[in-house]
Amino acid sequence: MKQHRKVALPRYGEYNCALKYIVEQGFETECILPPPLSRRTEDLGARNSPDLVCTPFKTTLGSMIEALEAGADTIIMVHGACRLNYFGELQEQILRDLGYHFDFINLSLFNTGKKRDILRALRAINPRRSMIRAGRSLYEAARMVEHLDDTTSFYYQNCGFDPTGQYRKIYWRFISDMYAAQSLPDIQEGYRNAVRAFEDVALSKPPDPIRIGIIGDYYTVMDPFSNLEIEQKLADMGVEVHRLMNITNDMLRNSNKNKQAKIREFSEFSMGASSTTDIWQAQNFAERNFDGLIQVKSACCMPETDIMPVLANLSQDYKIPVLYLTYDSQTSDVGLMTRLEAFYDMVEMRRKVTL
C-alpha cells in the first residue's frame, strides 16, 4: 500500500474544503484540489461520457481528469440515491480506459447507511492513521459543512441588497478561510469573523422583498458553475434567494423527517433521489407565500423530470409561478438571463395586482 497519496474529490460547489479537511487533518495525507470548474472541465467530461447521461456525471468526470492532471493519484467518488450510485464504477472504468493510473475509493461500495462504513472506506487513504482521530475529523468537517451552508444561505438571501459590494468579499474570504482551516477553532473563527463582518454592512433591504425559492437536483442546484450562478444572478436583480437543498439540511440535520407523509396530498410515494425533498421544499416555500419557485435540473435527470407534474399541481393549488430550467453542458448564459429577467418582471408585476 502506498504511503504518500495525493487524494482528490471532483469539484462539488465549495464542499471540497470539507474533504480537504478530512484528508489533511484526519488522515495526514495530501489533498489535491481540482481546478475550478470551467468550460474545459465540461468539454473533457462530455467528450468521454455517454451522451445521454446527466450533466453532473460529465462535470464530475471532467473534474476527475483535471484532478489527475494536477497530480492526484487517488480519486474519491461519493454515492447517492439515484444513478449516482453507479457513477463511480463507470467513471473509474472510463478513466482507466483513457490510460490513467490511480486508486479509486468508491463510497457507493460502502453505502450501507452506517457512518462507520464510510469511515472504513476512507481509511484506505491512510490505514496507519488512528480511526479515532479520523473519526473526529469527520465530525469537525461536518461542522465546517454546516457553517458553509449557513453562510451560503445567508449570503444569497441578503447579498442582493448590499449596495457596497462588501458581502461578496466577505463571503469569498470566508470560503478561503474554510479551505485554509486546520482545526475546529480555525473553522469556528472563520465563521464568526464572517458573521460579524456581515453584521457590520448596512443593507438597503425593503421590508417585504421579493423572495424566490430554488429547488433542484442534488448537484446542479448546489454547484454555482453548473447552474450558471443562478443564485447570484437572481440576487443581483434584488431578490431574496432561498435554497433549502444543501448537505446540512439533507444529511446532517435532517430536521424534517416524514417528508413523504407531509406531501401526501401531492405525491404518495417517493420517485427517488431528491424528489420527495424537492416537493416538500416547494410546498414549504409555497406555504410561506414565496413569490416564485425555480426548478434547477440537469438534462436527463429522471427524478427531477418526474416531479414536474407534481410541481405543476402545486403551482395551481398555491397560485405560485414555477420556472422550470433544464441545464446541459451547452446551456447558454444569455438564454438563462432572458428567462430569469422575464420571471423576475412577472413576479414583480404580479405583486402589484395581488397585494
Next chain:
Amino acid sequence: MNAKNAFLGIDVGSISTKAVIIDDSNAMLAQEYIWTEGNPIGAVKKLLGLLEKQFDRDAWQIVGVGATGSARRMVGSIVGATIVKNEITAHAVGTTTFHPEVRTILEIGGQDSKIILVENGIAVDYAMNTLCAAGTGAFLSSQARRLGIEVEEMGHYALQSTHPTMIAARCTVFAESDLVHKIQMGHPREDIIAGVCRAVASNYLNNVGKGKKICSPVVFQGGVSKNIGVVRAFEDLLRCSVIVDENGHLMGAMGAAILAKRSLKRTLFDFSVEKMEFVTRERGCGGCSNNCEVICVYRNGVLIDFWGNRCERGAARA
C-alpha cells in the same frame, strides 16, 4: 417648436426585425417589419431609415427608446435605448395593453416558443422552450423550402386540406424524415402542409404548454401566427377561438415602446445612428481557463459596450 412626445420600440429577433413608434396614447405613428438576415446591426439601420420616412419629425420627437428580442443588448447599446427588456415581458406588456381581457398568450417565433398566462391583465405564469426548438418558425421555413413553396403561402395550402397527414414532429429533424417519407408515399401536398401546421400546434401544446391551464380568450402571436393553418390547428386542438391581432407580429416592439414610455428615463433620439459605423468583435478573454467569449461593440472605432465576461478580469481586458 411644440413637438409632441413619441416612443420607439425595436424588437430584433432571430428571423425578423420589428420597430414601431407610438404616441402617448399608444397609437401607432410608424411601423416596419423586415428580415434580420443574420445582420442585426444592418437590419436596425435599414429599419430606422424606413421609419424615418413614415414619421413626421416636426410634429413628434422621440424621447424614449425600448429594445427587446434576442439582439436587445447590442441593439440597445447602439441606439442608446432608455430601456432594454427581455422579449417575454415585452410581449406580455404589449398584448395586455391591446387585449386587456386576454387570459392566455401563445407565442411562436423563429426559434423560440413561449406561453404566458394572464390574470387581471398581469402575467402570472410563463414557460419558454429550453433545450429544444422543435415546432418553431424555423421548422416551418425549412419544410416550406423542402416542399418548394413560400413559407407565407403555407396557411393557404393547409386550409385546402380535408385529411391532414400525421407527421411525427417530436424532433424537427426526424419530422423532416417523416415528411419526406410521407411525400414519397404519395400523400397530397395540401395534406402534408396541413399536417405540418397541426404538428407545430400539438408539439407546442405538449412541450411548452404542458401542465398549463389554457383559458379563453387566447391570443396567438409571433411570426407563426401569420400562418392561418397553424391558427386553425390551435382552434381545433384547444376547442376555442384563437385571436390573432393584425399587429401580432409587432407586439414585442409595441411592448418595448410602452415600457420605454412607462420608465421615467427620457433621452432625445435622433436618427443619426443610421450613418454611424458599428463593429462588433468577439474575443476569448484568456484570463482563466474558462476563456469567456467577450463581445465588444465599437462605434466609429470607439468601444462603447462589452459583455459576456463572467468576472471583472474580462472587463479589464475588453
